[in-house]
Amino acid sequence: MNLTYKVHPIKTRYQGWTNYCYIIEDIVSRSAIVVDPSWELSKITTTLSELEAELKAVALTHSHYDHVNLVDPLTKMFNAQVYMSKKEIDYYQFRCRNLISLDDHQTISIGNTRAQCLLTPGHTAGGMCYLFSESIFTGDTVFTEGCGICEDDGSSAEEMFDSIQRIKSEVSPHVRVYPGLFSYDLLYLLILYSSMEKSRKTIEQTVGKINLTDNIYRGYHQHEHATIYPVITIIKSYRSETHLLIGRVALRE
Template sequence: MNRSCIVHVIRTRYADFINYCYLVEEVQSKTAFIVDPSWEMEKILRKLEELQVQLRAVLLTHSHFDHTNLVEPLIDLYNPEVYMSQREINDYHYQCRNIHGVHNLEELTLGNTSIQCLLTPGHTSGGMCYRVADYLFSGDTLFSEGCGSCFGQGGSADQMFESIQKLRRAIPPETIVFPGHSFGMAPGQTMRTLLNQNIYFQFTEREDFVRFRMRGNQSSLLNFK
């Protein structure tokens, strides 16, 4: 179990949008980074004050507004560095101050913490997951219950299949997964649980995966079964 940093789960809401962002506290240096800050700034500020840590970085899994809308306000307050996949920046023209493009398998070092970047397109063309020791921040690529929609601009069920298979191979079963949304299961399930219970890990053939994800009889885009 990773003991160098602690993940603080922050549930935020605006209208019908419910997101999870994650403040990761590095214990030794008393610094922190945040993943996909959204909606309720006061919750983030309260947690930073409670922990007495300095916000050094923002990690963005993709460019959708419900994952990025507090980036600029946080830059105004703390001037953190911001990281997003270079492909996402290029394809969606995302811009903010202090932005750095990162690439597949690139390693970031924030304080004493090493962060591995894993490019996982499918929901968007440049989606990025971040692995921090025994934690995985999976954005809208991988949920506990399913995977992200593949219908939007740059979305691809074919690429999502590849990304899901990539995570299957790369992420150890004891890793704790923190997605951008929850649809019944609390964030923080183990990869082992997802491998056993997430329906999209049960497909081994690309054609079956794509057909099921793009099927026309879904009651909603987030109806995983």
């Protein structure tokens, strides 16, 4: 199959954050979409310049700051349209220039390249993945090691389960997955877990608990069809047994 587009991954960093954004370049028109522009504006603009591509749109998987940080400068520079799910916009009252709301199964396009918009709540109330012919951009719904955390306002482990099952059933196995993060940094998870606890647990105590639980959990993790990032699941188990169960089932083949 002849692709109408090329994907250009850009790894960006800011302080302790590492995010991936992506430029999708339509081959014929040389127009482009950027997915989840987070940090390091110059990396994005330099790539566009080197490609001699014109930025036409920004596609946002959700409204967290580490995925939308560069929307304002990019829309000012290129007057690009900004796409986000209607559910996400309404729930979090997200606002920016040139914002266009999207419904489930709606299609967006640049040149000869089209993408289907899949509503995938879980990490946030209205998360959205963008499915191209050979690629899907999943934001914080699916990582290479697990899935996005479900502890913030509007998030739901139950909806994350349904969203991952939907991706598995509707997206062809040959499609490449491009996540916003490759995995959560361990230190970030430890700090997050500690902040959720009401008692005065230290990071060192948390590490001890995770190591202990990991020993119990390891047998399941080695199952030939299991593709779960154990640290995320372990931390969820301290909040809710249901979260642990959903985390396990969601990422099994």
